[in-house]
Amino acid sequence: MQNEGSYYSRNSRETVALGIKIGRILKPNDVVCLTGELGAGKTTLIQGIAEGCGVKDYVTSPTFIIINEYQGRLPFFHFDLYRLNNAAEIADLGVVEYFTRGGVCVIEWAEKLAGLRPKNCQEIKIEIEVISEGERRIVLSKKTQD
Numbered sequence: 001m002q003n004e005g006s007y008y009s010r011n012s013r014e015t016v017a018l019g020i021k022i023g024r025i026l027k028p029n030d031v032v033c034l035t036g037e038l039g040a041g042k043t044t045l046i047q048g049i050a051e052g053c054g055v056k057d058y059v060t061s062p063t064f065i066i067i068n069e070y071q072g073r074l075p076f077f078h079f080d081l082y083r084l085n086n087a088a089e090i091a092d093l094g095v096v097e098y099f100t101r102g103g104v105c106v107i108e109w110a111e112k113l114a115g116l117r118p119k120n121c122q123e124i125k126i127e128i129e130v131i132s133e134g135e136r137r138i139v140l141s142k143k144t145q146d
Contacts, residue, residue, distance in 0.1 A: 030089070074104050
């Protein structure tokens with residue numbers, strides 16, 4: 001990703017705007033892994049990413065459903081792994097199969113994937129740190145899994 005680095009957001013509008021920029025450059029089989037504490041703004045950023053991917057529906061956190069699917073210029077798969085306890089539970093859901101379905105996978109609480117992280121897929125890691133009530137530091141980094 002050419003836009004690697006740290007970004008600061010003072011409010012949810014700025015977080016969504018950054019997400020839109022990210023979403024516009026995503027390609028089939030890209031996997032976006034988000035980490036950050038509860039309430040850091042992961043879902044807000046994902047709403048922008050979805051908009052940048054052409055999703056017209058309102059995107060909500062699938063905490064109880066775990067996986068939501070949306071249509072945009074690419075299929076958009078939104079995962080929330082918060083309620084899962086280990087990689088075996090995640091594997092049982094068939095999460096790995098989504099990584100090669102030609103869409104964009106955006107994963108909240110991605111640290112829970114452990115050894116299930118995709119092979120030969122572009123991974124964009126987004127770490128969100130709460131600076132103050134409204135301010136967030138969002139760190140974007142890209143790596144390719146071997």
